[in-house]
Amino acid sequence: MNEQLLKAKIPGEETGIEIRHSLCDICMPGMPCGLDLYVKDDKILKVEGWKEFPGNKGKLCVKGAASREYQYSSARLTQPLKRIGERGSGQFEPISWDEALDICAEQFLKIKEQYGPEAVVWNCGYSKWYRPWLHRLTHSFGSLNYVTESSTCHCAEVMSYNCVFGSYMRPQIPAAKVVIAWGSNPLVNKINMGKNLMQFKENGGTLVVIDPRLTQAAEKLSDIHLRPRIGTDGYMANAMANYIIEKGYIDQDFIDRYVHGFEAYKEMVSHYTLELAEEKTGIPKEKIVEVAELFVSAPNTLVFPGNGLTHRVDGFNLHRSVLSIMVITGKVDRPGTYSPVQETLCHGPGGFRGREEEFINDVKPKDCKPPIGKGHFPLWFDYINEAQGTDLARQLRTGDPYPLKGLAAFGMNYKMFPESDAFLESLKEFDFIMATDIFHTKVCDMADIVLPAKTFFEKGEAKCFSDRFVVWTKPAVPAVGDCRDDVEIITELAKRMRLNDELLEAGYDAGIRYMLEGSGITDFDALHESGEPIVAPNAKPYVPGSYLASEKNTISGKIELYSETIAKYPDYGLNPLPACAEQQDDADIQDYPFTIMTGARISNAIHSRTTGISWLRSQSKDPVIKINPKDAEQLGIKEDEMVFVITEVGRIRLPAMLTEEYAEGEVGMYHGFDEANANSILPETLLDPYSGFPAFKQFRCRIEKEEV
Numbered sequence: 001m002n003e004q005l006l007k008a009k010i011p012g013e014e015t016g017i018e019i020r021h022s023l024c025d026i027c028m029p030g031m032p033c034g035l036d037l038y039v040k041d042d043k044i045l046k047v048e049g050w051k052e053f054p055g056n057k058g059k060l061c062v063k064g065a066a067s068r069e070y071q072y073s074s075a076r077l078t079q080p081l082k083r084i085g086e087r088g089s090g091q092f093e094p095i096s097w098d099e100a101l102d103i104c105a106e107q108f109l110k111i112k113e114q115y116g117p118e119a120v121v122w123n124c125g126y127s128k129w130y131r132p133w134l135h136r137l138t139h140s141f142g143s144l145n146y147v148t149e150s151s152t153c154h155c156a157e158v159m160s161y162n163c164v165f166g167s168y169m170r171p172q173i174p175a176a177k178v179v180i181a182w183g184s185n186p187l188v189n190k191i192n193m194g195k196n197l198m199q200f201k202e203n204g205g206t207l208v209v210i211d212p213r214l215t216q217a218a219e220k221l222s223d224i225h226l227r228p229r230i231g232t233d234g235y236m237a238n239a240m241a242n243y244i245i246e247k248g249y250i251d252q253d254f255i256d257r258y259v260h261g262f263e264a265y266k267e268m269v270s271h272y273t274l275e276l277a278e279e280k281t282g283i284p285k286e287k288i289v290e291v292a293e294l295f296v297s298a299p300n301t302l303v304f305p306g307n308g309l310t311h312r313v314d315g316f317n318l319h320r321s322v323l324s325i326m327v328i329t330g331k332v333d334r335p336g337t338y339s340p341v342q343e344t345l346c347h348g349p350g351g352f353r354g355r356e357e358e359f360i361n362d363v364k365p366k367d368c369k370p371p372i373g374k375g376h377f378p379l380w381f382d383y384i385n386e387a388q389g390t391d392l393a394r395q396l397r398t399g400d401p402y403p404l405k406g407l408a409a410f411g412m413n414y415k416m417f418p419e420s421d422a423f424l425e426s427l428k429e430f431d432f433i434m435a436t437d438i439f440h441t442k443v444c445d446m447a448d449i450v451l452p453a454k455t456f457f458e459k460g461e462a463k464c465f466s467d468r469f470v471v472w473t474k475p476a477v478p479a480v481g482d483c484r485d486d487v488e489i490i491t492e493l494a495k496r497m498r499l500n501d502e503l504l505e506a507g508y509d510a511g512i513r514y515m516l517e518g519s520g521i522t523d524f525d526a527l528h529e530s531g532e533p534i535v536a537p538n539a540k541p542y543v544p545g546s547y548l549a550s551e552k553n554t555i556s557g558k559i560e561l562y563s564e565t566i567a568k569y570p571d572y573g574l575n576p577l578p579a580c581a582e583q584q585d586d587a588d589i590q591d592y593p594f595t596i597m598t599g600a601r602i603s604n605a606i607h608s609r610t611t612g613i614s615w616l617r618s619q620s621k622d623p624v625i626k627i628n629p630k631d632a633e634q635l636g637i638k639e640d641e642m643v644f645v646i647t648e649v650g651r652i653r654l655p656a657m658l659t660e661e662y663a664e665g666e667v668g669m670y671h672g673f674d675e676a677n678a679n680s681i682l683p684e685t686l687l688d689p690y691s692g693f694p695a696f697k698q699f700r701c702r703i704e705k706e707e708v
């Protein structure tokens, strides 16, 4: 009987299996999913969704369901390592934690003494949970060179919202009548918001999807799917604005009271006719008018834009042009439109203002050299309190404006950077590299010291998330091998470098208690002990109208169609109005006839961190290059045949998948794979001058069949 119960993984005294709670941290740091772990003898036997957890209510996506393989992967680092061979050779010997940390502290201090504190780069990959500590460490060390993956992630959206509204905004989907998902794909990418969207449809809402790809949402859920040519949306948004103005659909009273720069904007969009939009996007103008009419048909309609718009050389302005149609119709801070987001902790929206900013900035150095990217992307620094990492490789190679000598790489994935192979190679320019990761990566192979990091199962974590929740979990299982968590590594370094930063050195628990002051939580021990989510007592539910009643955080104090912040930089060729720019790609259209979109999300992968998980890899054929059957026929390419995808900077070899998902002339693939790395062929010069973002979702290539 016991055998059968064990086999069925039934929890209870007879089997010794107990259910422990944890939070999945594979994706979505701001919208966590709760996990029920079936644990016996401190080993996870099975993972299910935590039934009562507010975000996912017992449901899990494939990534969460595969988290046991993530935890027990053979690629996990288990002990500190010291490099004994050439950089990149993969030859290491084990050393003790004390020895490893001493070496790192000593090397970073040596570089600081010789070249100044800015010569050390403190880098953080996709993970968000240890960021405030790493950021504070950078500042305490005396520099602003704190670089994160957000240099290519949601920060361009944060910039765009802040540029227009002076605040980050979130769409109020449940209360909306019409939702236009414009370059966002929440059904796959933000599944908790995707659920809202399905509920919205069930409640009779109308969904428009604007996406060059035939997505599941476009096919199965949308009422209208507009399929513009990749990157042409700005013409459509500005033509819609022009149409809305001409038809008198604008909210004049709202504009008079709250908006800056309407006349200049009106003049600018007057050049964007429906005919021009049709010519550029390939969408009949009647369809554009149909969507514009739907958009103005009720007060509670909204545009839900996404990162799909920002990953291109004119991505920031494209995103802003889409937001602008919300502005002229007064669809802000009213039910079913946009509401401001209050991020509390590690990008988690807790609905109250904690003290994360003070934690990070109280020790911010005043007189130091400019952070990476400052000379090239000045606008970034008006909105984002980090260096712009897409300028890292250039500065590393040229030493301009000053040399970079040391790197602390926390979860650094070189494959997220354009021309990644060259990026990886340039890491050799560093005198000293420390890497921490969960898995042994190629960046680890470049490091002098490699430190093994704990997974989310192995550490406790405090999170704030939607609907004013706070949760603080405990470690669910002991660490594999000799892993430590990143905050422990950071505080140990701080101590050994004698930075005299008491709050930082006090560690994770003290930092959380400090940053969550203001939450109204009086008994943190009880919160931590229970591990259950609670509503923060001081978090206020959003009240429509509260944002409009207050001063906006822009130069004019109003919502800006014409950005006074952008106008501060006349020498950088930036336009204060969201006009369209021509693609700045020099690639010859004859030689490189296809537009490639890389990194449109797939449900069974997230970036590079899941590439070693066979349970996830088995769910799709990736990496593949997706190509329209008509194009494939012209090129004589059949399903699964090997092809080369070629750009001016390189080529990758991978099988073809014939699919209508991409229109003719457009192809696509997912990023993050070792065997076919999309970013190895993306020119590093293709950067958005406003945000510094790479052109992940739009560059030119050619496809050649492999001759066998």
Ligand SMILES: Nc1nc2c(c(=O)[nH]1)N[C@H]1C(S)=C(S)[C@@H](COP(=O)(O)OP(=O)(O)OC[C@H]3O[C@@H](n4cnc5c(=O)[nH]c(N)nc54)[C@H](O)[C@@H]3O)O[C@H]1N2
Pocket: 027, 028, 153, 154, 182, 183, 184, 185, 186, 188, 189, 190, 210, 211, 212, 213, 215, 228, 229, 230, 231, 232, 233, 305, 306, 307, 308, 309, 597, 599, 600, 601, 602, 603, 604, 605, 606, 607, 697
């Ligand atoms: N399963 C899974 N989920 C994820 C991730 C993952 O890797 N896997 N990554 C997470 C991360 S880090 C992020 S930043 C978010 C991103 O999530 P989103 O903000 O939704 O952004 P993307 O997935 O980059 O792009 C969304 C859509 O934009 C479309 N798009 C691309 N170019 C254009 C264009 O020119 N015009 C229009 N109209 N649409 C365009 C794409 O086809 C895609 O369907 O997803 C998160 N969720």
Ligand SMILES: Nc1nc2c(c(=O)[nH]1)N[C@H]1C(S)=C(S)[C@@H](COP(=O)(O)OP(=O)(O)OC[C@H]3O[C@@H](n4cnc5c(=O)[nH]c(N)nc54)[C@H](O)[C@@H]3O)O[C@H]1N2
Pocket: 124, 125, 126, 127, 149, 152, 153, 154, 307, 311, 410, 411, 412, 413, 415, 416, 417, 436, 437, 438, 439, 441, 453, 454, 455, 456, 486, 598, 599, 600, 606, 607, 608, 609, 610, 671, 672, 678, 679, 696, 697
């Ligand atoms: N072509 C293309 N490129 C893209 C994109 C695209 O759409 N197309 N999207 C961009 C976007 S939006 C993003 S967010 C980035 C992805 O950002 P990346 O930083 O590339 O994301 P990952 O590969 O998930 O994670 C980086 C590393 O962190 C490690 N790691 C995971 N958890 C921890 C931890 O707790 N501690 C430590 N020390 N390490 C940990 C992982 O093992 C991995 O090696 O990629 C960008 N690059």
Ligand SMILES: [Mo]
Pocket: 152, 153, 154
């Ligand atoms: Mo991202």
